[in-house]
Amino acid sequence: MLVALLSREQSRFFVSHLGTVEEIYRVKGQRIRGMLTDRVPRDRRDALANQLMKDEAKALASMTEVIGRELETSHFLLCAPPDMNAAFRAHLSKESLSRLGMFEANVHASPTEIGAAAAAIQEQLKVREERELVDQLREASPVAVSTGVQEALDCLSEGRVLTLIADDSYAADGTHCRQCGCLFETTQLSKCPACGETDLEPIDDLVEAALQQALERRAQVVFVRDPACRSALAEKAPLQALLRY
Template sequence: MRALSLAIDAHHALTPELRERIVENVRTRMQEHPYRLLSPEHFRALAALDTAGPPVVSLYLQLTPERRVGSGWRSALSALSHRISRTTDQSTRASVNADIEDIQGALDQQLPELGRGAAFFACRERGIWRQIALPIPLPDSIQIGPRPYLRPLLRTWGRSDRMLLALLSREQSRFFVSHLGTIEEIYRVKGQRIRGMLTDRVPRDRRDALAIQLMKDEAKALASMAEIIGQEFETSHILLCAPPDMSAAFRGHLSKESLSRLTAFETSVHASSAEIGAAAAAIQDQLKAQEERELIDRLREANPVAVSTGTQETLDCLSEGRVLTLVIDDSYAAAGTQCRLCGSLFEDARLSKCPVCGEADLDAVDDLVEAALQQALERRAQIAFVRDPACRSALSDKAPLQALLRY
């Protein structure tokens, strides 16, 4: 899908009204795009879905180049459908089959152009329909239940996996968001054709000053756009490619927080998305590794009252809404228990009564990490996965599940 576009020049300033329109356009675009990279707000809404009965079909399907040739994905989908039909009762089977037919119809109509896989969450009875492009090929799977099965998505999610790429020039600027190796152009901005303005009507001794001022005004507007897009997608870093004078002006209008997350890279503003993604890939990998190391250092050096260092302590803080950033060893998996009444999570899978509210109605949790991540999303906590072997080892010295706390 083509990027959103607008003009910023002497006749088109970045007014408060235009700022609001940019935010609205970005959000509308994400809603209308049938196969989209998942934004944080979409993810939180997905985690909150609960039919309280009717089954939601959660289906993950690899769409690698091999699957796309000769519609190889059809055989994989058929196998998944057959598998689920053998494990459901007759009343549930009719509902599930209808949802699977809808999924096949969507794939017949249009395979996603982005990514190497797709995820579907469907429940015709409750009007639930979500289809999402996956940047990486997750294993084929199908699950049914009253809530979407998010474990595969949650295992690939984290703030450091999303970065904003800003390619700036005086006549055209482009903004991209990258996620797990996939890059999508969000906005394209037509700038001021300065040469066309510097006519004989402008005195020669004022032309240089006017050109510099126009460039600074444009850089200020682009910095505001970068802040808006970065906030909407909750990106961890800004990768900047710009001429020296525009780069300096752009940096001068960023917030201190954004400036601390800014890194330069080199590519052409006219390059394709694939070329831009390739140019940024190595730097992105370095930034992710660096961010993991810094996160481990923050956990180690923080005041003891500002961190949780045990798995159960972390789960308790999460239930209380105190977690600012949930930090997870990406290889960690364990079963646990959850209270149906208060929602508290527990490491001990053998509990018979909730230690928090005393409720005896407890649910077994197959994947404690998935349940914790869902709570983190619902409570708007940041999520950080630790994947570097050395960082994972340092994290596990205390617990594979830790947190930086709000209070």
């Protein structure tokens, strides 16, 4: 997740990943009041300060979009004063707004403090994402989703998997073909069902092997942890896939 703390003094950007929060950018704010010299009529200073703040918020929104695309972040968490919040959100794309969550923290807080402040909303966003994904699996056309663990593994080997979804508690042994790379949930094989070779090796973590293949094939990986979502996933298989084709 991308985390942004905005203020007129400074704005800070963080990445939250696997429980760790790391600061990646810091942008000094414009000294808005200091830019308003005596040459600017008093009755125009507030309007000018407001416009300068909006311009800065627009630039920060553009920066956020770029960072989000480069890091392929799943969600975006924002902490900002009300005026900057509104101006900033006005320049975000619809996609970014749909993945946006709000939290509160001091702009000078440490990464650890920011992680603690954002933890609750992060968990809410993760659960929401899992529920949306389970709904997507239920509503998908039969040709767009795998129907069992082995079919998900077969589609993965064929490069057809768009998103690999696994119950976080699922663990199983399996078999890997060294020749063609295919994975199998059974451990009782004398030759590869895909290529016919006998160069097989047992693996003690089928999910880890599938995860590695998914990353190599640039597929998204999602682990389901919410109890209700895990129960819904178990109705078909603890390892499923949304397919590219």
